[in-house]
Amino acid sequence: MAQSDAEILSGLADIINEETGLEQDLVQPDKSFTEDLDIDSLSMMTVVVNAEEKFDVRIPDDEVKNLTTVGDAVTYIKNAQG
Template sequence: MDNVHTFVSQFVRDLDTSEDRLVPTSATFDELGIDSLSMVDLLFKVERAFSVSIPDEALPQISTVGDLLGYVTNSTS
């Protein structure tokens, strides 16, 4: 789970260089400035990096960093 958190934090840093720490798991993607196109990019990269599949049906349930971490963790365990 820490690897996923670090991965998402790095993605946010790449979008906004003022963010230099792990993002809070409670942060919504809207709060982090991740728009729908960036979200698609993030999910694609997470799927490839962690060998998971995130179906479209799961997307409404993933609105925070913690939601994404939980989904990936549950998918890989």
């Protein structure tokens, strides 16, 4: 069953907090992973792997570059869950 945007956002915030120590309330849909949240490519790959496990989706490496904002990731995960 697909999760709501809010559930996915909350889950991503938890993952990002665990990886980077950023407060969950800073993880908002309009935030850029690299510019606003200062997540480097290595941390981003860890976030992706953890998101794949948490949300039971597959995010191909060539799709990761298209996920520039938290909102992009939420939308991708929601669509991948079907």
